[in-house]
Amino acid sequence: MGSYVVGIGVISAIGNNVEENFDSLVSKRTGIGALTHFSTSHDVPVGQIDLTNDELKEMLGLPKAKTYSRTALLGMVAVKEALRDAGIDVHAGLRIGLISSTSAGGMDLSENFYVEMKGKKDGGRLRNVVSHDCGDSTEQIASALGINGFLSTISTACSSSANALMLADRLLNHDQLDVVVAGGIDPLCKFTINGFSSLMILDKELCRPFDATRAGLNLGEAAGFVVLQRNKPADGKKCYCRLAGYANANDAFHQTATSPDGDGPLLAMSGALKKAGIRPEEVDYVNVHGTGTGNNDQSEGTAMKRLFGENVPRFSSTKVYTGHTLGAAGGIEAVYSALAISRDVIFPTFNFKNPIEELAMKPETEVIRNAGIKVVMSNSFGFGGNVSSLVFSAE
Amino acid sequence: MKCYIRNMSAISPQPTFATDSFLTDVVETVVDANCLKAVEPDYKECIKEAGLRRRMSHVIKMGVASALNCVEGAQGAMPDAIITATGLGCLADTEKFLQSIVENDEKLLNPTSFIQSTFNTIGGQIALILKRQCYNFTYVHRGFSFESAVLDAMMQLEEGDASNVLVGGIDEVTDTEYRVMERMGFWRSGAKMGEGAQFFMLSSTVSSQDVAQISGLCTFLADTSDYSQKVQSFLASCGMTLADVDLVLSGECGDAKMDASLLSWKASIPANMPTATFKHLCGEYQTASSFGVWCAANILKNQMVPSALRPVGKSDNVRRILVFNSYRNKNCSLFLLEKVE
Amino acid sequence: MEELISNLKVQLVESLNLEDVTPAEIDTEAPLFGDGGLGLDSIDALEIIILLEKHYGLHIGDPKEGKNIFYSVRTLAEYITANQK
Numbered sequence: 001m002g003s004y005v006v007g008i009g010v011i012s013a014i015g016n017n018v019e020e021n022f023d024s025l026v027s028k029r030t031g032i033g034a035l036t037h038f039s040t041s042h043d044v045p046v047g048q049i050d051l052t053n054d055e056l057k058e059m060l061g062l063p064k065a066k067t068y069s070r071t072a073l074l075g076m077v078a079v080k081e082a083l084r085d086a087g088i089d090v091h092a093g094l095r096i097g098l099i100s101s102t103s104a105g106g107m108d109l110s111e112n113f114y115v116e117m118k119g120k121k122d123g124g125r126l127r128n129v130v131s132h133d134c135g136d137s138t139e140q141i142a143s144a145l146g147i148n149g150f151l152s153t154i155s156t157a158c159s160s161s162a163n164a165l166m167l168a169d170r171l172l173n174h175d176q177l178d179v180v181v182a183g184g185i186d187p188l189c190k191f192t193i194n195g196f197s198s199l200m201i202l203d204k205e206l207c208r209p210f211d212a213t214r215a216g217l218n219l220g221e222a223a224g225f226v227v228l229q230r231n232k233p234a235d236g237k238k239c240y241c242r243l244a245g246y247a248n249a250n251d252a253f254h255q256t257a258t259s260p261d262g263d264g265p266l267l268a269m270s271g272a273l274k275k276a277g278i279r280p281e282e283v284d285y286v287n288v289h290g291t292g293t294g295n296n297d298q299s300e301g302t303a304m305k306r307l308f309g310e311n312v313p314r315f316s317s318t319k320v321y322t323g324h325t326l327g328a329a330g331g332i333e334a335v336y337s338a339l340a341i342s343r344d345v346i347f348p349t350f351n352f353k354n355p356i357e358e359l360a361m362k363p364e365t366e367v368i369r370n371a372g373i374k375v376v377m378s379n380s381f382g383f384g385g386n387v388s389s390l391v392f393s394a395e
Numbered sequence: 396m397k398c399y400i401r402n403m404s405a406i407s408p409q410p411t412f413a414t415d416s417f418l419t420d421v422v423e424t425v426v427d428a429n430c431l432k433a434v435e436p437d438y439k440e441c442i443k444e445a446g447l448r449r450r451m452s453h454v455i456k457m458g459v460a461s462a463l464n465c466v467e468g469a470q471g472a473m474p475d476a477i478i479t480a481t482g483l484g485c486l487a488d489t490e491k492f493l494q495s496i497v498e499n500d501e502k503l504l505n506p507t508s509f510i511q512s513t514f515n516t517i518g519g520q521i522a523l524i525l526k527r528q529c530y531n532f533t534y535v536h537r538g539f540s541f542e543s544a545v546l547d548a549m550m551q552l553e554e555g556d557a558s559n560v561l562v563g564g565i566d567e568v569t570d571t572e573y574r575v576m577e578r579m580g581f582w583r584s585g586a587k588m589g590e591g592a593q594f595f596m597l598s599s600t601v602s603s604q605d606v607a608q609i610s611g612l613c614t615f616l617a618d619t620s621d622y623s624q625k626v627q628s629f630l631a632s633c634g635m636t637l638a639d640v641d642l643v644l645s646g647e648c649g650d651a652k653m654d655a656s657l658l659s660w661k662a663s664i665p666a667n668m669p670t671a672t673f674k675h676l677c678g679e680y681q682t683a684s685s686f687g688v689w690c691a692a693n694i695l696k697n698q699m700v701p702s703a704l705r706p707v708g709k710s711d712n713v714r715r716i717l718v719f720n721s722y723r724n725k726n727c728s729l730f731l732l733e734k735v736e
Numbered sequence: 737m738e739e740l741i742s743n744l745k746v747q748l749v750e751s752l753n754l755e756d757v758t759p760a761e762i763d764t765e766a767p768l769f770g771d772g773g774l775g776l777d778s779i780d781a782l783e784i785i786i787l788l789e790k791h792y793g794l795h796i797g798d799p800k801e802g803k804n805i806f807y808s809v810r811t812l813a814e815y816i817t818a819n820q821k
Binding site for chain 3 (some may be wrong): 254256
Binding site (some may be wrong): 040041042103110111114115117118121122126129130132133134135136138139148150151153154155156157163167170171173176190191195198199248249250251253255256263264267382383385386 | 519532535539618
């Protein structure tokens with residue numbers, strides 16, 4: 001525990017790199033809007049990355065003729081930025097690992113395969129299905145960027161990439177690796193849009209986390225990665241913060257819903273603080289899971305009240321900017337947490353009017369600079385009861 | 396790092412579930428010559444929770460039944476962490492939902508198959524049934540999935556956060572996958588597809604009834620040139636050399652191209668080294684190494700190498716087994732298992 | 737009404753995959769959700785919404801609206817009778 005965040009990389013609906021994301025976050029500029037990359041019968045706003053796959057390939061210097069899942073392409077952009085930011089030379093003999101996570105894997109391609117296959121026994125282009133599994137994108141990224149150490153991929157729904165950071169830190173503690181790139185990726189695809197639509201939890205308007213009138217989430221696509229290393233970087237070297245603690249638990253309440261008492265979320269949050277040796281009152285800012293669904297915000301808010309009592313720290317949900325990016329959420333929010341600490345700023349939730357009655361909790365709605373941010377908690381909760389919390393601290 | 400296998404359970408294409416016999420009655424449970432399907436128990440008996448079971452697909456039932464059976468016989472140990480591994484997850488549910496998107500033109504879709512399709516469904520259902528709010532992870536990296544899960548478990552046990560960890564590898568074959576593999580020429584040179592669900596209760600402390608001990612594991616990509624060097628340094632990290640190993644149990648799938656790295660290493664080891672293979676019994680799938688580990692542990696416990704595992708060379712008094720698995724000539728892994736003394 | 741009720745029971749067993757229950761065993765008046773009845777949950781509520789739309793052309797936009805409608809097979813049948821054109 002306690003590895004250092006020495007590099008960050010992100011691509012989301014609010015920017016193709018860290019600086020663009022930061023600018024949007026402090027300008028209260030949302031990336032949620034119309035879906036244009038493919039057609040769907042659902043009229044819902046999404047957090048789309050405007051670059052097409054061809055543009056992403058060009059950006060990465062990859063051959064246009066070759067087929068890559070969007071998952072792999074987005075991941076390459078973010079991992080490349082994170083490695084460069086950390087000044088890591090992959091050929092310098094370090095034991096470098098890549099731990100990625102995704103909930104959709106190569107679904108953006110394989111869902112086309114199923115369309116092509118309809119009614120035809122041998123229909124469908126094979127190149128659209130070979131990258132279906134989650135491991136494909138991880139191996140594509142590793143191969144494109146020259147990472148040849150330990151590779152793994154995690155899929156625990158919306159908590160996936162928080163878990164990737166957790167595993168990364170543990171591998172460093174056990175001296176299995178010198179440096180780990182950890183995070184997650186999810187592209188927008190018909191599968192998830194239809195899936196969340198069938199659950200009736202997609203808001204047709206901009207999502208309203210922690211608002212009394214919240215009516216569901218907006219989906220988004222993104223990739224977010226951090227570079228972690230065990231040893232404190234030398235003076236003058238880049239260092240954003242430390243991953244001070246974390247915990248993973250299972251709500252074990254219901255397949256999709258989180259318990260109304262927030263039992264699982266409370267276990268994750270309190271476990272993470274315990275592991276970090278940090279008291280609840282020392283938390284300066286919580287980047288909440290805050291999807292905007294009736295169930296999540298009620299459950300998460302209840303758990304926060306149970307943990308923090310009447311002194312709930314400042315909190316916000318950045319999903320109003322990016323949408324809910326599922327398996328990438330914990331990764332991009334780790335990047336935002338690192339920025340919150342290193343640049344001492346809180347990114348607001350906008351689109352908030354009225355608190356949930358029984359909770360009376362109000363997220364930050366304006367940018368706060370020089371807020372004295374030393375400790376940030378980041379929550380990621382998902383289907384299957386998987387709940388995770390990360391705690392970052394200033395060195 | 397080492398850990399002990401308190402108990403284990405396997406639902407595989409062989410009669411391996413809830414039985415004391417060890418591959419003595421090998422059956423041909425084949426759909427056809429290219430595909431091995433699991434021998435399934437009566438799930439109503441194994442999974443009492445009708446409310447959850449009614450939504451479970453084939454792979455979820457295999458996984459949950461195997462997990463519950465493993466916990467049941469684990470000398471009273473309850474898991475402090477639940478770690479599942481799967482290459483393709485709940486593939487049939489994924490395909491069902493995709494097909495409904497296409498067929499119903501994105502309208503009026505039943506949510507159940509979407510909900511059940513997520514990779515962590517099996518781990519989540521195990522937690523729900525056992526009412527365990529503990530650490531819960533799902534690894535989904537091809538031929539590194541089960542390996543990541545075991546590594547995670549061993550770290551958990553060493554960290555002391557857990558005394559018992561439930562680890563499992565689960566994958567299923569579907570018709571669509573079968574057709575895709577057929578078109579890709581997967582079995583033209585002798586490979587078979589397969590499926591199964593192997594679960595292990597791993598513990599940090601030894602007990603006299605333990606099945607075996609896992610003394611180490613490592614993963615590497617098959618593009619590494621010197622496999623002998625890889626094996627040597629892995630065994631060295633466990634304080635051993637190849638001479639200390641009594642049996643090599645390997646997972647070639649039958650397709651020489653896909654087995655290239657594994658076969659090239661096997662060609663380099665001393666001719667008198669006893670060997671055996673396991674994949675002809677379970678078929679090839681991303682988490683098939685979990686079946687290999689199940690076989691190795693059983694050999695150590697029963698002190699015999701069943702002829703079904705095609706043993707070459709005399710191997711009595713087997714105390715240490717090196718399991719070498721390779722998946723699609725890309726993901727290679729090594730496990731060292733030892734007899735509990 | 738009686739025919740609608742028995743049809744509904746068949747449709748419920750089928751669409752909710754109620755393995756251990758036959759249509760005849762479902763009590764028309766008993767609560768569908770929670771303890772004491774069929775023990776259905778929020779996922780089943782979503783499936784019932786699809787069932788109503790597919791078989792009866794009735795649209796429920798928010799699962800919360802379904803709470804009273806889905807109380808029992810009887811209330812479901814009454815809702816269908818009252819709202820079907």
